[in-house]
Amino acid sequence: MFLLNDKIKDLKPYDPEMGDTPVHLDANESFLPLPASLLAELAAALPQVAFNRYPDPAARKLCQAFAAYYGVPAENVAAGNGSDELITVLFTGFLQRGEAFATLEPDFSMYAFNGYLQEARHVPIPKGEDYAIDVDSTVETCQREGVKLLIFSNPGNPTSIVCPREEVRRLIRGLPDTLVVLDEAYMDFSDQSLLPEFQEYGNLLILRTCSKAFGMAGLRLGFAVGRKELVDAVKAVKSPYNVNRLSQALGTLVLEHPPLLGEALETILASKKQLVEGLEALLKEFPSRFTLLPSATNFASLRLPDGEALRRFLEEQGISVRYTAGLVRITCGTPEENRAVLGEIASYFAAAPAAEEGR
Ligand SMILES: *Cc1c(COP(=O)(O)O)cnc(C)c1O
Numbered sequence: 559m560f561l562l563n564d565k566i567k568d569l570k571p572y573d574p575e576m577g578d579t580p581v582h583l584d585a586n587e588s589f590l591p592l593p594a595s596l597l598a599e600l601a602a603a604l605p606q607v608a609f610n611r612y613p614d615p616a617a618r619k620l621c622q623a624f625a626a627y628y629g630v631p632a633e634n635v636a637a638g639n640g641s642d643e644l645i646t647v648l649f650t651g652f653l654q655r656g657e658a659f660a661t662l663e664p665d666f667s668m669y670a671f672n673g674y675l676q677e678a679r680h681v682p683i684p685k686g687e688d689y690a691i692d693v694d695s696t697v698e699t700c701q702r703e704g705v706k707l708l709i710f711s712n713p714g715n716p717t718s719i720v721c722p723r724e725e726v727r728r729l730i731r732g733l734p735d736t737l738v739v740l741d742e743a744y745m746d747f748s749d750q751s752l753l754p755e756f757q758e759y760g761n762l763l764i765l766r767t768c769s770k771a772f773g774m775a776g777l778r779l780g781f782a783v784g785r786k787e788l789v790d791a792v793k794a795v796k797s798p799y800n801v802n803r804l805s806q807a808l809g810t811l812v813l814e815h816p817p818l819l820g821e822a823l824e825t826i827l828a829s830k831k832q833l834v835e836g837l838e839a840l841l842k843e844f845p846s847r848f849t850l851l852p853s854a855t856n857f858a859s860l861r862l863p864d865g866e867a868l869r870r871f872l873e874e875q876g877i878s879v880r881y882t883a884g885l886v887r888i889t890c891g892t893p894e895e896n897r898a899v900l901g902e903i904a905s906y907f908a909a910a911p912a913a914e915e916g917r
Contacts, residue, residue: 565675583889583899584878586715586744586857588773588826593818600808613803616793620806623813624781628753628766634783636792639800641743641767641780642668644792645709648763648782649676651795652707652737659707660700662691664716664883666741669709681705689717689851693725697732709739713748713854716880716887720854723750730759737788740764746771746823747830748854756783763788768809770856771823777805826856829890833858836900844907851885860886868906875902 561567617637625632638644649672653659660681661669673680681703686692691710700708708729713720730738730752742764745751756764763784769775779801782792801809812819830853837850837858848862861884862868869881877899880887888899 565677579873579876579878581877581891581895581898583857583891583895584880584887585775586770586855586887586889587775588771588822588856589829589889589891589895590773590822590825592773592812593815593822596812596815596818599811603807603811607803607807609803611803612799613801613806615798615800617801617806620779620801620810620813621781623810624766627813627816627819628783630753630756630783633786634756634789636782636789636796637801637806638780638782638796639802639805640769640778641741641765641782643778643796643800644765644780644782645669645739645741646672647792647796648707648709648737648739649673649678651791653678657706658703659709660696660703660705661708662696662710662714664689664885665709666711666715666743667882678707679703685714685717689714689719691721691725691729693729693732696729700733700736705733705736707737707739708733709741711741711743712750713744715743715855716857716859716882716885718744718851718853718855718857718859718887720748720750723752726750726752730762734761736761738762743767743770744855747827747856750854753783757785760785760788763792768812771826772812772819773822774809774812777808779805779809826890829893829896830856830858832893833888833890833896833900836896837903840900840904840907843904847907848886857887857889860888862886864910867910868903871906871910872899872902875905877902 620637621635622632625635645668653676655677658679658681659673660683663682663684670680683696683699738761742751753764756762763782766781768779834853841850848860851859865881865886868886869879872879
């Protein structure tokens with residue numbers, strides 16, 4: 559009789575509780591559809607796409623468009639089927655069974671999951687009370703534990719906090735024998751990227767994605783940037799045709815329109831501002847019910863003891879948000895969606911007495 563092995567027998571398919579709620583503020587995607595002019599260009603280009611042929615394994619045009627947008631050399635870029643795929647590629651290729659990897663908790667759950675599948679040893683390093691990254695203790699722990707791969711997001715998910723560039727530099731320089739994977743999934747919303755200086759580090763890979771700021775979560779496009787020997791290793795490990803033809807074509811088209819991307823980014827940042835200002839007003843109205851972490855992303859993170867109860871209440875009102883690691887994470891949405899979620903949070907605090915929290 560065939561039996562699933564111990565490693566996978568208790569795993570469940572990824573299911574982010576995509577209920578039938580009309581308002582989705584739970585996945586940190588962009589709320590903006592792609593501009594109509596781009597969709598028209600895509601429609602015109604569609605008949606020329608050779609769907610019967612395998613795509614370019616190196617996704618050259620796409621990597622060139624990405625490289626031009628960010629001002630890095632194209633040879634230092636590898637493309638993935640979402641940065642999620644690249645995370646898997648890094649864990650399978652750069653770690654051997656039993657080797658140690660570190661995460662800075664709380665962080666993106668896919669890191670620990672991939673390390674588990676790779677049968678690597680997880681060294682979870684807690685962030686501080688304020689969710690900041692403690693560089694000195696991280697370096698010390700990684701050295702003590704012989705960590706081969708350190709991966710973390712900056713700005714952080716689910717914390718929304720950005721770690722200053724100088725601190726990240728210190729971390730990378732402090733761990734010359736460790737591959738540091740810096741997941742900048744949200745860095746388009748902030749200004750502390752290390753992309754301009756990636757060449758300075760022989761132990762750094764930076765991950766970026768088109769899913770958050772660029773409104774292409776459905777296309778699954780992620781990128782790894784680093785020194786050539788590291789990026790070539792990523793390309794050697796990934797599956798050959800990992801980015802499909804349609805995603806390569808549309809992704810290239812979108813990245814070749816920086817002004818449109820800039821406009822979308824401005825719109826998202828204005829939405830984030832509306833959401834955060836609304837939450838700050840709620841903080842005045844209901845002091846001591848929650849704290850608001852300083853957001854450098856397209857979402858807000860609230861810390862409160864009754865976070866799961868708030869999440870459930872919002873879901874009952876038709877609004878999905880994420881509750882994880884004691885934080886309620888709310889993606890900014892359209893002005894109407896922001897108003898709706900702010901209104902419902904106010905109703906929740908007005909109705910639920912603080913004394914009943916956290917049960
Ligand atoms: C959303 C997210 C990703 C995944 O991005 P994809 O390119 O859509 O796979 C990776 N890292 C972090 C921290 C994220 O929040």
